[in-house]
Amino acid sequence: MALPAFAGRPVTSRRPFGGPSGHWLGRRNPRLLLVVTGLFAVVTVSLQTLAAATVALGFGVAAAAAGGLPFRSLLKRLAALEALMAVLLATLPFTVPGDAVLSLGPLTATREGVHAAALIFLRANAVVLVLLGLLGSLEPVVLGHALARLGVPHKLVHLLLLTIGQIKHLDDERWRLRRAMRARAFVPRSNRHTWVSYGNLIGMLLVRSLERARRIEAAMRARGFQGRLYLLDDRHWHLVDTVSLVVLVPFLAGLLALDRLP
Amino acid sequence: MAHIPDGVLSAPVLLTGAAASAGLLAVALRRLDYDALPQAAVLAAAFFVSSLISIPLGPSTAHLLLNGLMGLLLGWTAVPALFVALVLQAAFFGYGGVVVLGVNTLNIALPALVCAVALRPLLAGAGPRALLGIGAAAGAGGVLLTAALVAVSLGLSGEPFLPAAKAVVLIYLPLALVEALVTGTVVSFLHRVAPEILSGSASRYA
Numbered sequence: 001m002a003l004p005a006f007a008g009r010p011v012t013s014r015r016p017f018g019g020p021s022g023h024w025l026g027r028r029n030p031r032l033l034l035v036v037t038g039l040f041a042v043v044t045v046s047l048q049t050l051a052a053a054t055v056a057l058g059f060g061v062a063a064a065a066a067g068g069l070p071f072r073s074l075l076k077r078l079a080a081l082e083a084l085m086a087v088l089l090a091t092l093p094f095t096v097p098g099d100a101v102l103s104l105g106p107l108t109a110t111r112e113g114v115h116a117a118a119l120i121f122l123r124a125n126a127v128v129l130v131l132l133g134l135l136g137s138l139e140p141v142v143l144g145h146a147l148a149r150l151g152v153p154h155k156l157v158h159l160l161l162l163t164i165g166q167i168k169h170l171d172d173e174r175w176r177l178r179r180a181m182r183a184r185a186f187v188p189r190s191n192r193h194t195w196v197s198y199g200n201l202i203g204m205l206l207v208r209s210l211e212r213a214r215r216i217e218a219a220m221r222a223r224g225f226q227g228r229l230y231l232l233d234d235r236h237w238h239l240v241d242t243v244s245l246v247v248l249v250p251f252l253a254g255l256l257a258l259d260r261l262p
Numbered sequence: 263m264a265h266i267p268d269g270v271l272s273a274p275v276l277l278t279g280a281a282a283s284a285g286l287l288a289v290a291l292r293r294l295d296y297d298a299l300p301q302a303a304v305l306a307a308a309f310f311v312s313s314l315i316s317i318p319l320g321p322s323t324a325h326l327l328l329n330g331l332m333g334l335l336l337g338w339t340a341v342p343a344l345f346v347a348l349v350l351q352a353a354f355f356g357y358g359g360v361v362v363l364g365v366n367t368l369n370i371a372l373p374a375l376v377c378a379v380a381l382r383p384l385l386a387g388a389g390p391r392a393l394l395g396i397g398a399a400a401g402a403g404g405v406l407l408t409a410a411l412v413a414v415s416l417g418l419s420g421e422p423f424l425p426a427a428k429a430v431v432l433i434y435l436p437l438a439l440v441e442a443l444v445t446g447t448v449v450s451f452l453h454r455v456a457p458e459i460l461s462g463s464a465s466r467y468a
Contacts, residue, residue, distance in 0.1 A: 041360035045269045045276070078356065085267060087426045087433075095422035116422065123269025128356040135353040143353060155291050155299070160346045162303030163310070167350075170304075170311040190318040195440050199447025202312050202328075206305070206335075206448070207456045213304045 025066045030146035032241040033134040036248055041127045043252045052259035053122035060129030067133030092117040140164040148231050170209050177201050264327055264408050265366055268359025272419040280364030290341035305336055306343035310350060324437050330404025331445045333374030334382055340374040365415050373407030385460050393453050394446045401445025402438045409434035
């Protein structure tokens with residue numbers, strides 16, 4: 001699988017902290033997006049009725065559309081979710097006790113089972129759509145800064161920022177090594193030779209990137225780096241962000257009310 | 263497959279996972295020195311990038327987990343490194359979810375920690391054959407423990423999840439085999455090419 005679009009962008013671009021980008025969502029404070037994603041996820045996983053879960057999925061689709069994610073890459077990313085999901089959807093209708101609706105040999109699908117499976121499908125996809133729509137289009141560095149402002153420990157944020165910086169280099173290195181293997185007529189198959197070759201590939205990836213990290217750190221120390229990155233961002237909390245939150249909280253409360261009230 | 267999506271697990275399981283992960287993270291961060299961050303970042307990035315490689319496995323393909331390798335190379339630092347990689351995977355690929363992040367972190371980081379405690383001390387002074395074995399044990403152990411934890415998370419969330427939990431363990435068995443071979447190869451490769459990464463000086467390497 002290819003890396004998402006962000007990996008191609010240099011971390012220190014013209015707008016290193018991802019200044020306001022084109023669409024409305026891109027101009028919102030990243031803290032707002034994180035808070036909304038968190039609140040939405042907590043509310044959504046607690047939903048028990050199909051009606052409320054469907055509304056949540058609708059909000060997810062709207063968020064994904066507002067985030068400007070290309071439809072095809074979105075479907076691809078959703079498919080990644082479905083491996084474990086497929087197992088659950090295939091088994092749940094037959095394992096939840098209740099009224100039988102369908103018999104397949106010794107197995108009986110129940111109304112309650114189908115309901116549980118549908119509920120899980122709706123809730124999981126709603127959360128992932130909001131996650132990708134609101135956070136997936138952020139610059140990773142911006143995400144790190146927003147997490148720090150929301151009180152995530154600084155050491156953890158530093159680790160996140162340094163990791164983001166490394167991903168691009170490691171992916172480049174991976175493609176270089178893959179090209180070198182292909183030039184020697186390597187074709188991946190389901191055999192021992194392939195798996196050992198991948199082991200060597202990952203080993204080489206580690207050796208080269210650790211060596212690189214060591215060189216970069218030495219160069220940074222020579223320029224006075226003390227082991228700490230300073231968080232400088234220019235994203236302010238605007239009135240629109242407050243308004244968005246004020247509009248959203250009643251929506252989520254309404255979703256819960258729709259779910260709980262008879 | 264190691265990433266459980268949101269909306270599946272029950273509230274008690276979610277809360278327990280979140281609390282346990284927060285605890286592990288707090289301990290690991292206290293033990294982590296700023297100097298060790300660059301190396302941890304490289305390995306977190308390697309975990310992220312390597313999980314993108316599809317490996318042919320029978321008629322299908324699989325993605326590597328590599329948590330055993332992370333535990334072996336990083337020790338306690340594997341916990342925040344894996345957490346960071348999981349956050350990035352969730353935000354940019356939609357693997358897993360938001361509320362379930364604690365459970366997913368626990369399911370992947372705890373096996374790494376077990377490999378670190380059980381196998382890392384054996385690395386010093388081991389010969390090439392032994393290293394291959396240690397690596398294989400870490401690879402298989404990491405995957406199998408994660409499979410067991412995923413199955414337990416599902417099983418504790420309700421009786422109807424039990425068949426799915428069993429299916430997960432079965433699906434993981436061939437992956438454990440591949441991961442054992444790959445991790446064993448990585449460890450013996452590192453021993454030949456850059457033994458200082460394996461010896462205790464790894465934390466000073468960065």
